[in-house]
Amino acid sequence: MWRLIVRNTLARRGRLALTMLAVVLGITFVSGALILTDTSRQVLDDQFRTANAGVDLVVRDAAAFGSAMGVEVERDPLPPDTVDRVRSVPGVASAAPVARGQGLIVAGGRAIVPPGRSLLQSWIEPPAGAFTLRAGRAPAAGGEVVVDAATADRYGITVGEAVTVRAKTDLAGRVVGLAGFGDRPGLPDSTVALVSLPAAQRMLGLNGGSTELAVSAADGVDPNALQRRVAAALGSGYEVTASRDLAAADAAAAQNQLGFLRVMLLALAAAGLLVGAFLIANTFSIVVSQRVHELAVLRAAGATGRQVLASVLGEALLIGLVASAAGLAAGVGAAAGLRRLTAAFGILLPDGGMVLGGRTVALSFGIGVLVTVLAALGPARRAARVAPVEAMRRSTAAEPIGATRTIGGTTLTIAGAAGVTAAILGAGGLAVLGASAAALVIGLTMAAPALTPRAARVLGRPLHALGMPGRLARASAARTPRRTAATALGLALGLALVSFTAVLATSVRNAVRQSYAEVISADLVVESSRNEMLGGLPMSVHHHVAALPQVAVASRVRYGHWKDGQMTQALTAVDPDTLPRVTTLRLDALRSGGVALAAHVAAERGVAVGDTLAMTFSRTGTQRLPIVALLPDRDAQALQTDYAISLDTYARNYAEDMDASVFVKLADGVPAAEGLRTLRAALQDNPIAEVRDQAAAVAGRTRTVDQVLGLVTVLLLLTIAIALLGITNTLALSIVERTREIGMLRAVGMTRAQLRTMVRAEAVLIAALATAAGVALGVACGAGAVRLLGDAVQAAVVLPVGRLASIVAVTLGAGMVAGLLPARRAARLDVLSAIANP
Incomplete structure (x- = not known):
């Protein structure tokens, strides 16, 4: 049986080539993502181990927590006498102060x-x-x-x-x-x-102090015992850490920033494999349909249904193994390409030799084989259920569509559509929206064969302008609903993801722009050219700017992290005295040393003005700050936070001494252009400081959204490319199935050019079906997600009409390109041989 499987697979390698390519691309994506993130993690591990090489202990100022959101917190410097106190501890060989x-x-x-x-x-x-x-x-x-x-x-x-x-x-x-x-x-x-x-x-x-001490133990001294002795000698105001533990903690903190990227890449890889599964299932369905007579001979010769099932699944297994191996090999190159791609979108990753771990190998083969075998399971079961005599008499006509499948699919589709509609109206939650979207996709997959004929006739009407080739293309797509639906659904899923991302990102970006314009009245803003949220601007920037005669007021803004139980939150520090002159906000109550909360946060926590909020700061530990004001959510969004404190409160609880932004209001009569030139000239010796007008400031705040949108869109093109391979593969296989039909069309007068037009028109029609379903699904789910994010982003649904129109145009054009190869193959068929084909 295994020899038969290998021979059958090799005999049909041309028909299965694009299927194998889909698996290769998917596994390349998976392995590339894992190799890239594993490499970055290994580089970070090596980097932090190297930083503490030759050091047994590190002494620093005590902190309630060492890092937040992947960023190491800044600590107060150690007093100058600390080094002598450490050197006096028995067992210390050396203690080197580090600044x-x-x-x-x-x-x-x-x-x-x-x-x-x-x-x-x-x-x-x-x-x-x-x-x-x-x-x-x-x-x-x-x-x-x-x-x-x-x-x-x-x-x-x-x-x-x-x-x-x-x-x-x-x-x-x-x-x-x-x-x-x-x-x-x-x-x-x-x-x-x-x-x-x-x-x-x-x-x-540092006034003679240091940021840390690098301590080495004397020969024969246990570093753990020395750690306890040094900690006892210094007291509770100091943190004495084993260098290996510090290296592991620092690496883990830095690696946290890779978590989002890994999840995003693997999610996109899963989408590509899901689309590939549609292609695989469709290909095996067509190939099994074309092999009915061959399978019947096997059954008549004594093969059981179980053996027929095993033969088809064996072919899928062989394809999965070979494609997974090829995808894994290509994954190393893909990882390098992904690093360059992420860098092009401003997401920098550590560079180093590629790390290919055993987990990556196991996952690549496991996922590749599993997806291929599961996708081929349905066609294999249908092949196994055919009786020998019945199979010998069967044509390759499509199987009837079961009523149970249609009813079940329609029910799921209606339920999913209702859930998505409820989300658009602001009801339910993100979990309900996700379940509804999944139900909608599954329902459409089940009901699509029943819906496709009608949809193909409606969307195919413009093809009548092409004459008879267009009418025949429309009829062909409607005549094989299972095949057309399966081919279109793979592409529709990719388009839905692109459309969803576009709607969500555009709405968030528009919300940021609107809230900024409504709240921030400053003429100019000075920020770090590297967009460093936790600093980047030395105090001298504010002093230089505030001293200019062209400047009426310069108001500083800082950001920081704090612990909320086990979670990490961000806050904004402002100057209550100058803030009203550069924004529409008045937060005079912050002078008392309290905290202002966004309205939706107060509602979620069940607190109000007059209550207290426990906030844990790295420098001062847990402090209970009184809630002195509530911020409207849109105002809070303009400040990029849900929590606001004064600069004085910030100074008491943070060691960081860098500004994130300086909002500038120009003096009366000073044109914006002149103010911009003046500030840039004043800060030319401070190259990190970048002077921006409102448009540039908004662009800086939405840069991360733009980077993620661009990266996701580019990576989703791989998913769409796999789906377009499905159109090419389906039409190419259908040409084999329709050889006699094509011969008859040529015999009654259809020219080669008309035949090519017919095949290309069918490809465009399949792409149009996918576009209609995918864009509609993506826009609906994107709109629902925006509405349900509600207080978190304060965004209204904005449709990126231009981007969506581009998606439609590009997809239809790509559909035509996908039909070129099958059209050429059909046009090259010999008329007499085609007519004689059984």
């Missing part, structure tokens, strides 16, 4: 602004230090700088060159060495400036 912060490198008159961090750190002698010299020597005097080798190579910095490092206090010095980070030339997407400890302390304003 670390932000320092921008200016070389050749040009500021180097990397996508990631601009790291300034004091030099630590190896083996305790992660940085090792590649050229030159270590910094000793106050004006000496060591630059990471990666930055030096990228920007042409050489030993002996004059550079400036900008921090709270600038340093004008000279490069005396180049350093690598472990076995790498530097940190990913970052610049590193290494200076002497006194220089770093002065530049970062």
Whole structure:
């Protein structure tokens, strides 16, 4: 039986080629996503292990939590005497103070602004230090700088060159060495400036203190025992952590940022495989229908129904194995491509050698084989149920559509449509919308064969303009409803996802723009060019801007994280005195040291003005802040938060000392263009500070939405490409089935050009059916999701008409392209041979 399976598969490799390609593309996507994220995780693990190489313990200021939303919190500096207290603990071999912060490198008159961090750190002698010299020597005097080798190579910095490092206090010095980070030339997407400890302390304003101590245990001393002794000597105001634990925690915090990307990529890969499953099922259904006589001979020769079932599933298994192997091999290249693609949309991932783990191999083969076999199960069962004599007499006509399937599908479709409609009206919840959308998809899959003939006749009417070829194309699509429906549904699913994403993203983007325009009255805003939510602008930016005669008021905004039980929340800090002059908001009550909540948050928590809210800050622990005001939800959205505090309250509870935004109101009579030029000139020595008008500020706030929308849309094109392969495959296989019919059409006078037109028109009609169903489903679910997000985004449903029109046009054009190969094949059939075909 296995030899027969292999021979049958090889004999029909041309018919199954596109099916195999669909599985290959799907598994390439799955394995590529896993390889990419596994590689990034491994790079982060190695990076943080390297950072603490040669160090047993790390001493830092105590904090209630170390990171939030993947970002390490800033801590207060350690007092200068801490190092002597640690060195006096028995068992300590060395304790090296470390000063670390932000320092921008200016070389050749040009500021180097990397996508990631601009790291300034004091030099630590190896083996305790992660940085090792590649050229030159270590910094000793106050004006000496060591630059990471990666930055030096990228920007042409050489030993002996004059550079400036900008921090709270600038340093004008000279490069005396180049350093690598472990076995790498530097940190990913970052610049590193290494200076002497006194220089770093002065530049970062540490007053002789340090950000941490790197402690090494003496020979023969247990690091765990030493950790307990150091912690006891310092007391509760300090955090003493084993370096390996710190490295693991830091890596886990950084890897949390990869979680969303992994989920998104795997979800899109699942969508591609689901679409591929429609193609596989349709292909096997057609091939089984064409092999009825062959299967009948097997049954007559003694093969049981179970053996026939096994033969068809065996072919699917073989295809799944081969396609999974090919997809896994292609996944390594796909991972590199995905990294470049995500970088093009502003999502940067650590670079490193590709990691192919056993889990990736197992999942790739398991998913590929499972999807292929399950998709072929229905056609295989139908083949096994055919009696030998009946099969010998059967034609390849389509099987009748069962009433039970039609009734069940119609019921699910109506129920799903009702749920989606309720969501559009604002009823139910996101879980109900998801269940309704799933019911709608399943219902359409079941009922589509019964609905397709009528839909094909309606949407196919414009094809009459093509004459007889158009009429025949319309009749052909309606005559084989199972095949047409299965082919169209795969494409419809991909289009539904694209349309859903477009509606949701456009509505959110429009809501951000409207809320910003309604609430923010500032003429200009100064923000970090890297869009750093937790900072990026030194205090000097606000001072420079506020001192300009063209500026009436400059109001600072900061962001921070806090713990709400086990969850992490974000907040905004504002200046209650200047805020009313740059916005429509008055939050005078924040002067008392309380917190303002968005209205929907207060309703969800069941609290009101006068109650207290327990908020855990990394620096000061749990504080109960009085609720002093409620913000309308749209106003809260303009501030990008559900929680607001004053800058004074922020200063008491956070160690961070960087602004996120500075809202600027120009003086009376100062034109916006003049104000823009003046601010840019004043801040030209601060390249991270970017001056934006309202339109640019809104674009910065919606950049993440645009990045995700662009990335998802591009990746969903793979899903649509798989579905278009389904149109090509279905029509190509139908040409084999309709060989005699085509021969008769040619015999009665149809030209090759008319035949090609007929096949292409049928492909366009299938694409039109998919477009109508997919866009309608995607728009409806997107509108429902926007309505149900409600208070969270304060968005009204906005249809991206231009984008949707482009989707329709591109899909119909792609449908025509998908029909080119089958049309050419049909036109090349020999008339006499085709007529003689049984």
